[in-house]
Amino acid sequence: MRFSLGCKLAGFIIGTLAVLLPLLPAYAALLVFGLSVIADLVAWRSDTYKAIAETLRRKLDGQDAFGWEISKAEISDLLVRSPSNLDKLVVAEVLAEKYFASREGYGTRRALENIQESAWWSKHLSERMRNYYLTGTCLLVGVSLVVLLTSVQTVNNQQFSSSLGRIVTSVLTLVFSLNLxxxxxxxxxxxxxxxxxxxxxxSLLMNTGASESDAIKLMNEYHLARAFAPLLPAWLWKAMRSELNETWKKYRQY
Structure with a gap:
């Protein structure tokens, strides 16, 4: 996903330079087009790997909550369809990892505690990403509009003003191109x-009559929402991991 965004930004920069400076004017449009195509292909590849990761995560959640075994056939199929470096990641870290803090044995209560913990993490990670994207979007749009209005009022050079207007329009187009x-x-x-x-x-944890089907239904609801949500990047998880772990263990863990 980062490479896809990088291609889109590179295309924007090249397009901007082509407007301001006579740099390869005959090839700039073709280069921007090529970067746009590459960005879409990389985004499609990222979505494919995200779907594979979500499938593995669902299986691991079921294994940790209810003890549902993940067959070697399932693991082998996932690994073949995944990036080449995922083999080491899965075998060495993920399958052996104690991902959740629950001390319960396999069953309904452990499943509900796992769902609660995972949803709490997702809530705060998503809030942080929303703030980052919202801040970046507001800055891009705000600066673009200020530059455009200032140039209209103060710049007398018609050609420069026209070029600046095209650049600002490109910036605003970039906001939508990046899906901000x-x-x-x-x-x-x-x-x-x-x-x-x-x-x-x-609520289900406080209800002594909660059944396994209640936990499975809620787990599926959460997994469905997570599958359709934007990607939560690994760097953000690593940046917030210590803080969230300490807070959960201190205030929320049963």
């Missing part, structure tokens, strides 16, 4: 949904 508004809404909606799942899990 869509990402803000996506992270916001997932954060709200994760909060609802968290509360539902807490």
């Amino acid at each position: 508004f869509r990402s803000v809404l996506g992270y916001q909606n997932f954060s709200l949904k994760a909060g609802q799942v968290e509360k539902a899990a807490e």
